[in-house]
Amino acid sequence: MTTGAPLPPTRGRSRARTLVPLGLAAWLVLEVWLLTLVADAASAFAVLALLVGAGVLGATVVKRAGRRAFTALTETLQRQRAGGEPTAAEKGSAGNGMLMLGGLLLMLPGLASDVLGLLLLVPPVRTAVARFAERALDRRVGTALRQARIHRPDGKVVPGEVVRDHPGDPAGPRDTRPPLTS
Numbered sequence: 001m002t003t004g005a006p007l008p009p010t011r012g013r014s015r016a017r018t019l020v021p022l023g024l025a026a027w028l029v030l031e032v033w034l035l036t037l038v039a040d041a042a043s044a045f046a047v048l049a050l051l052v053g054a055g056v057l058g059a060t061v062v063k064r065a066g067r068r069a070f071t072a073l074t075e076t077l078q079r080q081r082a083g084g085e086p087t088a089a090e091k092g093s094a095g096n097g098m099l100m101l102g103g104l105l106l107m108l109p110g111l112a113s114d115v116l117g118l119l120l121l122v123p124p125v126r127t128a129v130a131r132f133a134e135r136a137l138d139r140r141v142g143t144a145l146r147q148a149r150i151h152r153p154d155g156k157v158v159p160g161e162v163v164r165d166h167p168g169d170p171a172g173p174r175d176t177r178p179p180l181t182s
Contacts, residue, residue, distance in 0.1 A: 058106025
């Protein structure tokens, strides 16, 4: 059934859908190029030792950060059940996600990802990156929430009201809305 309303204009491919694959390809080329430079300067065994060492360090960092995050979550849940406020240690445990990201970057094979992973292990850098990511996420979510409005095909905003019946009402759900007319 068609209503005769015009279809909304279609948008082209987004910038992120174009740039992300290109960025990943450039990142892979950079990683391979750096590995060949180091292999030429030292040896293939040195590159292998660097990659294995970084992988082990990354796994250790992820394991420790995961344990800290799980411990903080458990303590927070127990404190909430008891009705207490979160402690300063629990509020400061938000850096575990960045630690895990740093460990993951260390586990990925490549020297550029290892450098970024090592940078995320430095507390001031980790804090700055976390603040930047939080602000960027807040901007994106705020923009998305402002755009989440219901529009009719002619562009007008549909006014509405939420009506909730009380669950303990003995009369059952009531339909107080006027009937739809065509």
